[in-house]
Amino acid sequence: MPTYTPPLRDMHFVLHELLGVVERLRPLPAHAELDVDTVNAVLEEAGRFAADVVQPLNAVGDAQGCTLNRADHSVTTPAGFAAAYAQYVAGGWPALAADPAHGGQGLPHTLNLCLYEMLNSASQAWAMYPGLSHGAYECLHAHGTPDQQATYLPPLAQGTWTGTMCLTEPHCGTDLGLLRTRAEPQADGTYRLTGEKIFISAGEHDLADNIVHLVLARLPDAPAGTKGISLFVVPKWCPTAEGKLGVRNAIRCTALEHKMGIHGNATCQMVLDGAVGTLVGEPHRGLAAMFVMMNGARLFVGNQSLGLTEVAYQNAVAYARERQQMRAPGGAQCPQQPADPILVHPDVRKMLLTARAYAEGGRALMLYAGLRQDVSLSHPDAEERQAALDELALLTPIVKAFLTDNGWLATSQCVQVFGGHGYIREWGMEQFLRDARINMIYEGTNTIQSLDLLGRKVLGDGGRKLQSLGRQISAFIDTHGVREDLQDFITPLAQLTRQVTQLTTEIGLKSVGQPAWVGAVAVDYLRVVGHLVFAYLFARMAQVALDAQRTQAERGQPADPFYAAKLHTARFYVTKLLPETAGLIRSAHSGAAPLMAMDAALF
Amino acid sequence: MPTYTPPLRDMHFVLHELLGVVERLRPLPAHAELDVDTVNAVLEEAGRFAADVVQPLNAVGDAQGCTLNRADHSVTTPAGFAAAYAQYVAGGWPALAADPAHGGQGLPHTLNLCLYEMLNSASQAWAMYPGLSHGAYECLHAHGTPDQQATYLPPLAQGTWTGTMCLTEPHCGTDLGLLRTRAEPQADGTYRLTGEKIFISAGEHDLADNIVHLVLARLPDAPAGTKGISLFVVPKWCPTAEGKLGVRNAIRCTALEHKMGIHGNATCQMVLDGAVGTLVGEPHRGLAAMFVMMNGARLFVGNQSLGLTEVAYQNAVAYARERQQMRAPGGAQCPQQPADPILVHPDVRKMLLTARAYAEGGRALMLYAGLRQDVSLSHPDAEERQAALDELALLTPIVKAFLTDNGWLATSQCVQVFGGHGYIREWGMEQFLRDARINMIYEGTNTIQSLDLLGRKVLGDGGRKLQSLGRQISAFIDTHGVREDLQDFITPLAQLTRQVTQLTTEIGLKSVGQPAWVGAVAVDYLRVVGHLVFAYLFARMAQVALDAQRTQAERGQPADPFYAAKLHTARFYVTKLLPETAGLIRSAHSGAAPLMAMDAALF
Known part of the structure; x- marks a missing residue:
């Protein structure tokens, strides 16, 4: 059976030595009280929870999976999942990065990501239950009405209620413009939603008192396509004015998917049969929300x-x-x-x-x-x-x-x-x-x-976002480029930076009048840019490690083997993994013709 | 549910148009009667069997898996597996490439590989039962005594008995030198084998009357390591002098593995408890056999x-x-x-x-x-x-x-x-x-x-086998290198041939005195050479397809879209997949240091 030790030392390195998270965040009023000791204490406690409480559930969750009671549409999660979740709520973990205005602890999202990394190591299937709630919290925090926020944010932050995203339908996954679930306005300002959703992670389960579904649907007057999609909050139990559980809403799990993995997470088919919901954000602007x-x-x-x-x-x-x-x-x-x-x-x-x-x-x-x-x-x-x-x-x-x-x-x-x-x-x-x-x-x-990366984020704004990253990398190279001990990292980083610039320019030119070019090269391109970011971060990590080694030597301290390991890993990365970019760039150069030339009938 | 259509047209292309299998094999006395019609008729019938009889079992085999009866050590395969196997035997398929001297049909192994490709498409888990038998047949055909051959080859060729390979033990997989199963010589010339084997595919099942285990074990006087391993044939049921089933031998399945896939194939733990076996080949030379x-x-x-x-x-x-x-x-x-x-x-x-x-x-x-x-x-x-x-x-x-x-x-x-x-x-x-x-x-x-490729097959014989392949490629380039319509294929093939030569030379030099080099670069190297062979074969396939197109045009025949598709696929291969070699070669150049520098304690 697998075991798990939270990688606290490496988290400390990244948070404090590489990124200086505390120094960077303390100037922000929301994090003015942040200090290294708090961060590390939270990490240690989170790691203990992940390793001791969640990790032992991973194999049992895979073996048991979730079961649907077709009579009452209830879903039972694997043995121990609900008890662990109760401990998670009792420990206040759902509130970690939530707004203090709604009962949250207001700690940085960066720290929340560390918590989730450890939960995901312990059990991805389990971690998805709180993970989706956190997303629902953020969405309502950004776009909910004051009423919606008052009703939903405190129990989501507390974790007594969980959340879902209801997007996919049988005939539409990637292409949400095709979705059919409809929402009929009611006299009281609410809506009645009818339709079928599939692949709803954590759509039904026995961990929480209530489930807050964020549902995409069409209003009666909605334009076709993605510009006619609105967002609704549809609770499993309609909350009363006092925030208690009222009537059971007409949104039900009708089937669970049998999947290759993440068996412990309930992947639900959900039927909405006139379920009551309220609008989140503007009509027809649901996708943006x-x-x-x-x-x-x-x-x-x-x-x-x-x-x-x-x-x-x-x-x-x-x-x-x-x-x-x-x-x-x-x-x-x-x-x-x-x-x-x-x-x-x-x-x-x-x-x-x-x-x-x-x-x-x-x-x-x-x-x-x-x-x-x-x-x-x-x-x-x-x-x-x-x-x-x-x-x-x-x-x-x-x-x-x-x-x-x-x-x-x-x-x-x-x-x-x-x-x-x-x-x-x-x-x-x-x-x-x-x-x-x-x-x-x-x-x-x-x-x-x-x-999204190549079409929208890079070409879509004329390369400005990418140039901004490029300037950071160039500044790093300018500052450290003369250091002999960093050449193993800076030379390939500088080379790849030039190659990405050339490749981006080439794609920008070639894609004019050849609309298939972007789609043909985007996957190669993302992987090349991914390596560029990794090469930059490994170079920075190497610099920090080398400086730390020198400082320790100067002070006569024993050499911390952590830094030696970091440097070995970074050297491995640049010599054995980064070279993949050579093939990817060659593949991208060949553009769209090799993919598009073959007639569909010949496949 | 998946469907399957046997790729007969592409098999015809490779067998007849690319390789000229019939012309190449007819000069061999064993295949003097071979003709295209026979080959194609066998392929068609084999494809029908795979698609109609075996393919429908694949999903059910995955869902049901195999079950062990712990009382009598019998294994039940998924519903339909045994009936399909009976049809397979009735159709004479096990005998396809077997020696006519033992009831085989004596058709080429090349054709048998086509049969197996289709069985593997239909159900890998099912195809492993006959697949392993075929291997046992070949082993005994090459190394068995006349008695062993007379006893085992006919029922293996007929398929009424199946075979296994019993190599792995709990503490040794790759390193067979560590194996412990022992064989005690008996006065009657047989041996009694005692030990435990794991991961024995098709080790026990309900498809056949008998199972012929080929077992690696040590004789009492055996030297340590791989030079002290002998090979034995250990039947599930000891055959009588008349070839009937005699007493049940002391080799039993004690557990089935629960696996990621191939659920329909029984992966067995086998215990030998003084099981009777006979020696195959020379003592201590079992690994070679x-x-x-x-x-x-x-x-x-x-x-x-x-x-x-x-x-x-x-x-x-x-x-x-x-x-x-x-x-x-x-x-x-x-x-x-x-x-x-x-x-x-x-x-x-x-x-x-x-x-x-x-x-x-x-x-x-x-x-x-x-x-x-x-x-x-x-x-x-x-x-x-x-x-x-x-x-x-x-x-x-x-x-x-x-x-x-x-x-x-x-x-x-x-x-x-x-x-x-x-x-x-x-x-x-x-x-x-x-x-x-x-x-x-x-x-x-x-x-x-x-x-095996880099250490034994390439460096081990001073590159002779690789040079022989290189000469074939060079001959092809020399013959067709001037053709404009083949440049898309010949140019990258010629470039990669040079690169493989350089890389091989470099590795040969660097590995002297740096024993970790071979192990460090071998995986990259194999993939590069794999692409070289593919580039050569795709270039040859492109040449055949272009020639066929020209012939059709000259004759005023309608263009067969098969050749257009072949050329598109070949162009896709050289532009989008072959470029991977650029990264692999760079990775290999960096050698062993990035892997070996890190102290074991630092992992």
């Missing part, structure tokens, strides 16, 4: 794969230390044993370091994005908020797609380290792989993320 | 992923024609529908073409290797046999590792085409992915394959 939740959810999905990468890595390393097969290339390292531990073998190390580099790079990117999110929400200066929001907009599809593709690669490599045992359920490694697969699909497939 | 079976099994495993790639592709294309989401990049292609079929989208095409190119390239490589196998077994000229055997030795690890890695990538892309539905069991796509995962692990992990 929902995007608050979707953007948060996209970061969350990237975080899921980060969590899986970390836990798969930890268990693969443990196995590679234990399992003895063959001898090290240069001769026996443990001659007293019948064979050496497989950690001596170069390709086993390559598989492990792949997962390690993707975990460490992913964590740095995740928290870098989280810091931008906190600045975008709470900085007193509007320009600073906008700049942070722009950078977050650029990074969100990268976090979602690059981290989930990496998580798929990494968990597969960690399965491979186990050989045949990796394929056997009891070892728990294949569950990580099965769970990781959904992350490339939901909350917008990774293809959609790549179109 | 077993390698006959393992080499066949490695081709078979590559073939499994080829089959999965083909069936996943077919179903993803069908979905991409049906599912309507969004509009084509250049504007609506089906304006009368609410949205266009997703086949219009560039990245959907890229995912589909990835699977298609890996299927077509994989089939060409598989049958190219199959032809070498037939020549190596039956050519009257010893030099020709040796040359074919050498080339087959070079290709076997590539078939196993490159095709199974490609199958993993391809089935994952085909899942992605389905979006959320790809993750749902009912659609059957995620089963292909789960089944495909084992193929990278068993019969020697893909890391082991890469070490």
